[in-house]
Amino acid sequence: MTNKENMTLRMEPDLKNQASALFKSLGLDLSTATGIFYRQALRCKGLPFEVKLDEPNETTYRAMSAAEKGEDMYGPFDSVSDLMRALNA
Template sequence: MKGSNLTIRIEPNLKKEVSDLFQSLGLDLSTAIEMFYIQALRCHGLPFSVVTDEEPNRKTYMAMKNAENDTNMSGPFESIDDLMESLDT
């Protein structure tokens, strides 16, 4: 059976990493994508859970903590100009 072509845009480094992963599993990209589609049909949706992080990660918590202690942070600001002036000090 002859398949049809699919063209997608993907970041080159991501394509390389995923190609290497699939190759280590004995798959090429076409086969892996076809497997994904088959599973999506079986699940009637994405074959994995898609959720947002409910909690900020450690890096975000650290940035928030640093912002609390930053004496240059103040607000609320009446305008963008006031905010920018505060950042310049």
């Protein structure tokens, strides 16, 4: 058997329970899943997934600002047809 060392991770109980249930459905335990993560990180020489800020674009910021001010508010609509006409205007 390969020598192994213990490691302690701190996380919220709900996160741990959800992850444990997911990994169990994949036939893995938390220890195995964590080991897979580290192996993939080493193979990729970084995190094995993209890490970025998901920030709205300028158009969305303008729409959010207008909505907060109650500007450019349309609707409610009486039908889907009315909504689609407004969207396509």
